[in-house]
Amino acid sequence: MMHTADMLKAFARHRGNAIVVPGRGGRHWVDLTARPGLDVPLGDPAMGGHACFALGLALARPEKKVILFDSEGDLLMGLGTLVTIAEQKPANFYHFLIDNGCYATTGGQPVPNADKVAYDVIARGAGYPRAFAFGELDEFSANLEQILSEPGPVFVALKVVAEIENAPIGRRRRWQTRTRDQVISDLRKELRIGD
Amino acid sequence: MNDAPAIALNPETVLGEMKKNGVTHVVWLPDSETNWLYLLMQAEPSLRLVGVTREGHACAIAAGLSAGGAKPLILIQNTGMMESGDSLRGWLLGLNIPVVLMVGYRGWTRHGVTQDSAATYTERFLLAFGLNYYLVESDADAPRITVAFDEAERTKRPVVVLVGDEYHGFNR
Numbered sequence: 001m002m003h004t005a006d007m008l009k010a011f012a013r014h015r016g017n018a019i020v021v022p023g024r025g026g027r028h029w030v031d032l033t034a035r036p037g038l039d040v041p042l043g044d045p046a047m048g049g050h051a052c053f054a055l056g057l058a059l060a061r062p063e064k065k066v067i068l069f070d071s072e073g074d075l076l077m078g079l080g081t082l083v084t085i086a087e088q089k090p091a092n093f094y095h096f097l098i099d100n101g102c103y104a105t106t107g108g109q110p111v112p113n114a115d116k117v118a119y120d121v122i123a124r125g126a127g128y129p130r131a132f133a134f135g136e137l138d139e140f141s142a143n144l145e146q147i148l149s150e151p152g153p154v155f156v157a158l159k160v161v162a163e164i165e166n167a168p169i170g171r172r173r174r175w176q177t178r179t180r181d182q183v184i185s186d187l188r189k190e191l192r193i194g195d
Numbered sequence: 196m197n198d199a200p201a202i203a204l205n206p207e208t209v210l211g212e213m214k215k216n217g218v219t220h221v222v223w224l225p226d227s228e229t230n231w232l233y234l235l236m237q238a239e240p241s242l243r244l245v246g247v248t249r250e251g252h253a254c255a256i257a258a259g260l261s262a263g264g265a266k267p268l269i270l271i272q273n274t275g276m277m278e279s280g281d282s283l284r285g286w287l288l289g290l291n292i293p294v295v296l297m298v299g300y301r302g303w304t305r306h307g308v309t310q311d312s313a314a315t316y317t318e319r320f321l322l323a324f325g326l327n328y329y330l331v332e333s334d335a336d337a338p339r340i341t342v343a344f345d346e347a348e349r350t351k352r353p354v355v356v357l358v359g360d361e362y363h364g365f366n367r
Binding site for chain 2: 040044046047049051053055056057058059080084087088181188193194
């Protein structure tokens with residue numbers, strides 16, 4: 001199992017000028033990113049939609065790589081998303097799944113059937129042409145460059161250590177540095193949308 | 196008893212409104228009120244169809260498309276719109292997405308008497324979310340679709356077009 005921050009550090013070296021939707025990795029990514037204008041840290045607008053949002057971005061900007069760090073709790077709310085992504089076949093879409101086996105922000109309760117779900121198998125069954133699963137950082141790091149060098153859509157399930165939060169929401173450290181409006185506005189500026 | 200108006204809403208008219216307003220992607224889940232559009236949309240080279248398996252997904256996909264500079268249209272049924280409540284709140288209203296939702300008005304009758312609770316709760320749902328909406332039943336109403344697009348752009352909010360015209364055999 002790997003730590004999310006270490007996994008994102010390994011990824012940061014290969015980010016290039018990709019759009020990154022950091023999902024629940026946002027709290028770590030905010031300290032690692034070199035291109036914040038191309039990051040889309042939205043927190044949690046409505047659970048179950050991150051993969052769909054990133055798909056929409058990928059379809060709108062086929063010339064840019066879109067990298068999503070999804071989470072298993074979010075994906076489980078809408079597994080049908082995988083079928084839609086597979087049908088659309090966005091070659092610029094890279095779907096990483098941060099799987100900590102639980103609902104970490106609500107106190108660490110396990111997701112249903114947490115230890116027995118093979119998300120890479122589900123993705124492949126939904127029609128993703130390539131799907132991988134990694135439990136160790138070394139193995140992930142060794143394969144990452146190759147994974148990102150080939151066309152998407154690709155799915156990469158990552159087993160990570162849970163970072164459980166039990167403090168009341170109002171007392172938690174707020175890692176977001178921009179409002180959602182600002183995030184979208186900055187992205188559109190970087191992409192020269194509306195020029 | 197079907198009390199739909201004698202002059203129907205033609206799919207060519209709706210497609211014309213989409214093209215006129217620069218729609219690039221139709222994010223949709225088929226229903227009995229709008230399925231007559233499918234073949235026409237499929238044959239239209241300027242449109243990309245994105246099929247979803249649950250209507251709430253359409254809201255998040257449309258949000259991503261809009262953020263990336265595309266112009267999506269959401270095409271779903273009222274039942275699915277109600278299912279999508281949290282996605283509407285978070286992805287469309289929360290991110291100020293200027294998008295039109297064309298929503299099949301299952302159970303709609305002009306006199307208001309309906310046995311279908313999907314119709315009973317449709318407008319109450321829209322009012323609860325503060326979503327403005329326009330009813331379209333026939334070709335004569337079609338300009339309201341452009342009104343909805345203009346309003347969405349101006350207000351940076353989702354606007355709904357209720358399609359009160361059930362399937363009448365154009366999908367052949």
